[in-house]
Amino acid sequence: MTEAHKKVVPQHVVIIPDGNRRWAQKHGLEPIEGHKKGLEVAFNIVKASKNIGVKVLTLWSFSTENWKRPSQEVKYLMHIYRIFFKKHVKELIKEGVRFKWLGRRDRVPQSLKKLLLAIEKQTAKNKNYILNICLDYGGRDELVRAFRKIVRRGVKSSQIDEDLISKNLDTAGLPEPDLLIRTSGEKRTSG
Numbered sequence: 001m002t003e004a005h006k007k008v009v010p011q012h013v014v015i016i017p018d019g020n021r022r023w024a025q026k027h028g029l030e031p032i033e034g035h036k037k038g039l040e041v042a043f044n045i046v047k048a049s050k051n052i053g054v055k056v057l058t059l060w061s062f063s064t065e066n067w068k069r070p071s072q073e074v075k076y077l078m079h080i081y082r083i084f085f086k087k088h089v090k091e092l093i094k095e096g097v098r099f100k101w102l103g104r105r106d107r108v109p110q111s112l113k114k115l116l117l118a119i120e121k122q123t124a125k126n127k128n129y130i131l132n133i134c135l136d137y138g139g140r141d142e143l144v145r146a147f148r149k150i151v152r153r154g155v156k157s158s159q160i161d162e163d164l165i166s167k168n169l170d171t172a173g174l175p176e177p178d179l180l181i182r183t184s185g186e187k188r189t190s191g
Contacts, residue, residue: 010178012056013049017042017183032076039084046131050095056130056175064104064138081135082112089119096128102170103137104145132174142170 017038024034042059049057061081067074092099101116108116116135146168150160166172 009053011054012058012175012177012179013054014058014060014177014180015042015045015183016060016181019183031073032080035077036080039080043084043088046097050097050129054129056132058102058132058134058177060134060137062103062135062137064136064141067107067136078109078112082109082115085112085115085119089122092119092131093122093126096126097123098126098128098130099123100130100132100174102132102134102142104141105136107136130174132171137170145170 020034020038021031022034023037024031027033042061045059046057062077066077099116099119099122101120105113105117116133143165146165149168150164155164
């Protein structure tokens with residue numbers, strides 16, 4: 001990789017992969033098929049971004065607001081996430097990818113939670129590339145959880161500053177994003 005290339009490649013890319021249901025509808029398929037296709041594309045993006053020199057990729061897969069979707073769709077999404085990660089965990093480890101789960105850990109099904117925590121542990125020392133998966137994640141929710149952690153430790157309000165808040169976020173220690181892409185083209189974030 002040339003020096004010029006290194007200067008233009010973003011170090012941290014965030015992708016909000018949405019539009020899967022619209023894609024499925026456009027192709028005459030069930031919404032779930034759109035989600036499956038979205039996961040396949042996501043894994044290709046992981047490989048491609050790593051190959052071009054991106055150091056951190058964040059995929060915002062499931063926001064805190066997504067629990068409002070039909071229960072069967074949510075159940076199936078959790079099921080295909082588990083299948084997806086089981087299928088690709090060995091490759092992530094082999095490629096030196098560090099996996100990090102951003103989001104709430106109290107609402108996802110136990111089998112998926114156990115798998116994601118195990119992958120985090122298995123890849124914790126990997127340094128080549130960081131893959132963040134936002135699962136049951138929302139920005140406001142992350143702030144609420146960070147403040148609660150701080151309050152539980154008995155920190156006085158006068159001691160709370162940006163640095164302390166940052167250290168208590170799911171994203172603690174990660175570089176700020178350089179690029180945010182919402183695949184549907186909508187101009188909003190989620191959660």
